[in-house]
Amino acid sequence: MSRKANSRTVSTLRNRLQLVSTLTLRDLKVNYDRSVLGFAWTLASPMLQLGVLYVVFHIILKLGGPKYPAYVFIGLLGYGWFQSSAVSSCVAVIRSPELILRPEFPRWVLPIIPVTVGAVQFLLALPLAFLLAFIVGAELHPIMLSLPLIALLQALVMLPIAFVAAALNSHYRDVQQIIQVVTLLFFFLTPIFYSRSDIPADLTWIIAINPMAYIVDAYRAAILGSTLPPVAHLLHALLFVGVGTPLAVWLYSRLSYRFVEDM
């Protein structure tokens, strides 16, 4: 490849990255459009969530130890990113007819946006999780450094789901209903309120194959200093990414030619 073609590839790639960041910003702006607090909601909403958890588990139910609100908060933070991105990826294509109609618009960008929007909200709320962890006595430790890798893993797990949901929902609107139910189901199949040791032995396979179970526990390990889940479960998650991504991209590119017809 000539140097000129090389530099064109680089500038195209940079353009696509800027497109992703601009569209991410668009969604964040539009989400909080016409609200008084505006962008501050990205921080205010997890803080309020935390307040609710504290009142419910610490004051009313007196469940778990002093670390329990932090434990649940971190679980909710990770799963919240997953859930909100999965649900909004369903409309990623159908709410942007203006973009689909532009000849030069790269359609593969659209399902990435819900994942990056969720990532921004996740990252903004993350300091709160650390603050909470330090209050309940967590200490600095080397596993913390793995946090960016865990977040990256979560993004990689979510992308194939987002691609499939966005593509299928453009043609079959049932998908957004199904996704809502499935994310609710997985909310309970993921150790958010309970710990994986609470699960009956004959059902542990559910946790083993659920990538989000590995991910939320890995966050807890990184932030609270608890032990990392088994490496085998990490391999399951990587297998999901490795098999799911090419399938999802294949399905999306096949169906993307029908987006305009289905509008």
Next chain:
Amino acid sequence: MTVLRLSDVGKQLNRPSSDRPRRLRELVSRARVISHGTETFWAVRNISLDVRPGEMLGIIGGNGAGKSTLLRLCGGVLRPTEGVVQRTGRAEAFFDFTAGLQPDLTCQDNVILGLIISGHSVREARSLVQEVLEFAGIWDNRLNPVRVLSTGMKLRLGFAIATQQRPDLLLLDEVVSVGDADFQERSSDRTAAFLRAGTAAVLVSHDMQQVQSLCQRAIWIHHGQSASYGSADVVTKAYIESAYDVDNSNSGTGITGHEPPGMQLATIVNGNPDTATVTSGASIELGFEINVDQALGVFRPAISLLDDNGQLQTYLYYQSTIEHDGGRLSFSVTLDKMGLADGDYQIALYLHSADWSTTLGEFADAASIEIENAPEGAGVLRPQSEWCVPNK
């Protein structure tokens, strides 16, 4: 060299009636649905065309003929069911009234997003914001969301963004006549400059004059098929003549008239009701007054003049359109220097829809005219003549 080439392109779409919510069941039973193939139709078929740099191709045809589908196939936004679409270079399109804008974003953010999609970097896009907004004439609205803009403003903004940078292929759907006279001039100047610099353009239009003046070649789409393809003059004339033919076949011989239900016509010819005797070479003023129950909407009047033998001698139409919201409707046309042979002539009046696809009303015997005192000679045309001869 061509920028755009379509070879035997066809596009099958679902029937609009099947616009019900889609169900997952269809996915499960998809093989069956396809094998039956019941609900699809060919929106366009067997279309071949090419557009060269610096050339504008017009797409004309009635409503629902497949013009917009064809334009979207040209832009690669739709994929053809059969045939091949080849494009080279960067395409920009102005397909519809959303104008590619995000309603909830501010005008300024829309410009930045639009320019990034066109391939600019964020920094370039930021530096061009003012230029684009000023071209669109909405600088004062830069911080307002697009949804509060008027339709005209949106179209101007969409056009300004799509044409900020010269594309290799420009696809326009009925938009060159967007906005006030000032903006029209700026936008057509910009389009013309693009064409001179080598852009290839495709224009969907209902305005035959516009197609004749802007396009070198045109394609007439009728029921999804190419009815005529070639020089813009020839294709637009064929299209207009076909509109006349439809009128004529509707009314049988073209002489026994019937008034459309709910419409009464009164015609004044040179100040007289219905009929008048006119000296050959004088002008004829036809005043029409129509009482009509419902609103006709946007329409285009046309008249024809038939001689004693029922032969068509002229067919003329109003170059623009009239908007009618209901109630009494009157308009007039003056035919200058009617140098015709002696005899009786019949005037018919047609009210076409703006795109010529349907005839809203036709009055085969709108008026009768008797021409007298024509210069002696033969043939229907008898202009006043002046001879210059050598002196003895």
